[in-house]
Amino acid sequence: MNTDQISSYVMRYLDAMSCSIMEKTPVYVTVKLSEQADRLLTNRPYYWGFIDRTGTEAETMRYTFVFDPANMPPDPYRAPISYVTAPSVPANPVAAGEAAIQRTFGVAPGFNGGARGPDRIPRENVDFGSRRLAQIMDVAKESGRFVSLYESLDSGSEIQFARGRHSVAYEPWIMLNIKLEFACDLKREEVHSIGFSLISGALHTNFMNKMMQCELTPKLPAQVHTMAWRYSLDQAVQQIEHLLTEHVRNSDETWAVEASERLEDEWDRLAAYYEPLLKEEAENKAKATANEVTVSVTESEIEAKADQASQSIILTIEVTEEPSDETDQETTDNEPNQRTLEEQYEMRRNEIEWQFQPRIEMSIINAAIVYLRSNKVMT
């Protein structure tokens, strides 16, 4: 997304949330949030809890969202947030210095995001990758999930046509915007928008783009009636899922084959490492048990093997010599809740599967029911 796209995106969001725009230039926008937007964006649950309980009138936050930081005049009150990691010298060094001095002399920043005094409006860069834009996008996703829309009927000739005769029939469509994720240790995604006619059973791809070019309204226009469904919602969903499943099965699967091969290779590597170790451990255990040198040995076993005590001296020496290659005072011998070698092997195998197992996920971005003129030609 470039600066213009981001700017237009944010402006549409603010508008949809009925925020009042105080100042707008190509470089930035200063806005007083609506209550709805404030609750979603400012992360002030205590404040809103207070307002809700006491019934006090809310004072919503104001922000300056900067789309083009390079062309933004410097903020006179703001010091750089970081001195060590910020990449460039602030545009106004004197102000930055003053702010730093004020900090030491105890001029605390206001509660509203580093503001100074109630009149100051916090300023934020809203560029792609900024947390604010990500948040606005996430909030939009949460609050734009399901819609029901009708094609408007207000262009001249159609209105006359409609008024002159009887009411116009509208055909119901189910539109699903779907995300496909092809994932292994890496990931690729596709977005599909499919429309399904509940009358004819027709399927159309790229439906959202077509809808965005239509005039749509949430209210049923006058002189219009909707046709009775011939397909159910479940059938619609099934058809759309089927279409996409076909698409998935016909798409290039090299990535998945490769991922599966990697998975097998990694498992082989683990097996080559752990299986001999496990075998060794089992043998050692058997030996140790036989010769009463481990603490884990049970009393009955000791008794049972007591007759072999004569051999134990030689073997004990072998066993105690083993850890002498490395000495470290901080050893782990009596550490609690250790996992056994076998558990570790299992864990490593699962990790590898988790990492490489190819998988495809189909999820809904949002869904709509759209009523369109029945003779509308979908191209």
Add this chain to the structure above:
Amino acid sequence: MNEDLQPQHAEERVPLRIDRSWLESFRTRIDHNGPWDDWTLFQLAYEAEQARLVKSFDELQCLTHLTSVEPLPHQLDTARKVLHEMRGRAILADEVGLGKTIEAGLILKEYMVRNLVKKTLILVPASLVLQWVRELNHKFGISAVAQKKPYHWQSEVVVASMDTAKREPHRSILMDQEYDMIIIDEAHKLKNRKTTNYQFIVQLRKKFCLLLTATPVQNDMNELYNLITLLKPGQLGRQGEYSANYVADKRLPKNEGGLQQELSKVMIRNRRGEGGVHFTKRIVKNIPLTLSAEEQALYDGVTTFVREQYQSNGGDLGSMFSMITLQREVCSSRDAVFLTLVNLSKKLAEDSPIRSKIWELVDLIKGIKENTKAETAMNLIREMNEKVIIFTEYRATQEYLMQYFSNHGLLAVPYRGGMNRGKKDWMMDLFRGRAQVMIATEAGGEGINLQFCHHMINFDLPWNPMRVEQRIGRVHRLGQTNDVKIYNLSTQGTIEEHILNLLHEKINMFEMVIGRLDMILERFEEQGSFERNLSRILLEANSKEDIDREVHSLGQSLNSIRDEVHTDKTIQIQDERRAAVQSFLNQYGTEAEA
């Protein structure tokens, strides 16, 4: 659905999961005709998904998301390699100062953008926790938190110290988690398989894992094996196989080609001065200055005093620490000398004859009206009219300079090792914003990144060349876009002039390729430290000519070592593979623990 029509193998291979959790909620709304969402928000939701879509497996997506960091080419290469070849499990073993943190941040960000990583644990030395948190937040827009309370473990990206994490009750909490990504900084602390650190990491569940260390091998070939086995068990075979295949001796590899190849699958090491890593030039200017008569008298007085003490002490260098300090301080400022002299006299018995000698020296100090060096420095600063950092070895000099500059209307801030983190940050902030000058006594340590400044003045010279290099390294580092100008204040007729001659003209250290100096010094210091050699020359010389001669021969031996190191390099190029492992081991074995 006609699932029986689909090719069987595909079905087996790639499970397709269809999320239908939304369906009921959609159905309810259709049944009740509402509540419906806003059409604009519906479009915005769709556009957000489009904008953030990961269109291909290969491309680095995170770059479009990063606005406050510009990764260098070698860092991007490293990130790509870890993602596409090493599949997210790697040892990042760049030399100090090449930005391992940035590389790790890029990789983490990429996985997060692709939604493959959410839960992340970052284990670092306690002193680096806040720095990591800061960098991830500011440079990468990753909401990392420093672990302080037990509930912090529930956050998505947590930075904690290894020592905390491995102790109960934290340990049990962490053992029950599944981490999409674990990053461990200073991972050479995991070189020993029997330590709690190592075992702790073994027990954690993790998908991707990055180990960061500049020194994967310090003493022993086994350290390398342990580190890699932690990351990918079996990559180098079992211990026995590894020893048989790749280890000739504890510190000596065999079959370097094979080992190198295996290592390149899990480890990336960028070296300084190698392709892709570009440093700007260093421009050195020596500013000769002549002491006033009074200052010269003090210098001579101190030198004579020190030499007498040395001789009366029977030439024992070990007990002469304060004397050598005195000799060094007299090159810096009268304030520094004064403090040491006063402290010295306090330790002596009331009737000691040395006391009167000391007071004679103090009288000489009182006679000094001007400070030639400080004046020269100030003129220099006024002339360049840009940000400049001044390094001195002595706190007394630092304080004197602060006062001197402030009297002359020049805004300067101090920087000391003893300051706490917050104060250091504040000083840095003042220097960035308002002050033209920073006066620092500490050159080492993390956090002093002064890329925005490209002038530095060595007010006095440390006798340890590595410290000089550290000073330069604060300014001359990755991200510095200007050539760095280094000014050395050299007082004629003093030991300082000799040292400067030696370092500048004989071995040209100021302009040397970064990373080469430590190699030369290490060879040289096999016969005793540079500082010690200098002290001895100074104390034992009877005349200026003696000093000249001795310093000259010191220079000669440094020079021949430099040639050796250089020749080594030529040989290495002839056999690149061998060189890679060999120098790899040399480097890993010798670098100081960060």
